[in-house]
Amino acid sequence: MNVDLEIIESPMFTLLVGPDKRQMRIHSVILANSSHVLSALVRGNMREARERRSDWSHVNEEAFIRFSQFLYGRDYKVPPPVVFDITPEEHDGVELDNGEPRTPPEDWTRQQESREQCWPRFAPLYIQSLQDYDWGKADFSNALATWAPTPNHSSEDWAPFFECQVQLYLLADMYLVEPLIQLVLLRTYIFLRSFELLESDIDTIIEFIHRVYESTAPRYGDRVDPLRDLVSRYAATVARELENHEAFRQLLEDHDSFAADLRTACQLEAPEGNWLS
Structure with missing residues (x-):
């Protein structure tokens, strides 16, 4: 009996996810149709295809859940920020006003205004950069239309969001699920465009950059890795x-x-008078 007939008789494929090898079941056809790599896993001649299971102990469980959400619904849920209490003394006496975003110190506002002057150049350059990768076209208008980042303030820690994006990107990249790679990149891009970088966020952003560069390969084919880009x-x-x-x-x-x-x-985004000059 060939593998395609086996898929019909055994529609579910078992993945042993995370260090505890938790059994996660997913429809074989949905998994196989997500990329040519996963098609080979499910429909090929490897032991995994015969046994209808594969060891994914290297995959984070939360990342796998979001991965499954995407395979079934072409979207995934991002984690909310961690919200913590802040006393006025901790942030120059600037208090929250009925839960509204905290106003950053004046010097940070000036820096934010300076940064916003770079974003009009950033947008077309980055979108063009994405288009240069050899990917099939994907339409995420619905997924992106139903998600928009809320204004951030200094009582929030967005580290879970950034970690989610890194983990999901790595999983999608490992199995070449190109539509998910694109969605992660676009969602991260949209978030960063609206992210008001307060001093309390500096460590989070630096750790995000560190995670990206320690986890990704320098090149994506003949180009820079798109998340690094x-x-x-x-x-x-x-x-x-x-x-x-x-x-x-x-x-x-x-x-x-x-x-x-x-x-x-820096030469691309702010060729005139960038911080390195």
């Missing part, structure tokens, strides 16, 4: 907010490739 371009627009932080300087020392990508991005 995104974070380096974003970093170019907030470099003045980051440059005086020891963790950022350490990041540049630890990742030569990020330093090189950042220098290139």
Whole structure:
């Protein structure tokens, strides 16, 4: 009996996810149709195809759940920020007003205004960069229309969102699920465009960049990895907010490739008078 007939008789495929190898079942056809790599896993001649199961202990469970949400619904849920209490003394006496976003200190507002001058250049350059990758076209208008980041403020920690994006990108990239790669990139891009970088967010952003560069390969075919491309371009627009932080300087020392990508991005995003000049 060939594998295609076996799929009809055994429609479910079992994945052993996470270090505890939790059994997750997913429809074989949906899994196989998501990429040529997963098609080979489900329909090929490997042991996994015969046994109808595969060891995914290297995959984060939460990332797998969002991966499944995408396969079935072409979308996934992002985690909310961690909300914590902040006393007025911790942030220059600026209090929250009925839950509205906290007004950042004046110098940060000026830096934000300076950054916004770079974004009009950032948008067309980055979207063009995405189009240069050899991907099939995907329409995420519904998924993106139903999701929009809310204004952030300093009582929120968005680290879970950034970690979610990294984990999901790595999973999609590992199995070449190109539509999911595109959606993760676009969603991260949209989020960063509206993200108001407060001083309390600096460590989160630096850790996000670090995670991207420690986890991804430098190249994606003959091009820079697209998530690296995104974070380096974003970093170019907030470099003045980051440059005086020891963790950022350490990041540049630890990742030569990020330093090189950042220098290139600065020339692309702000060729006149960028922070490196």
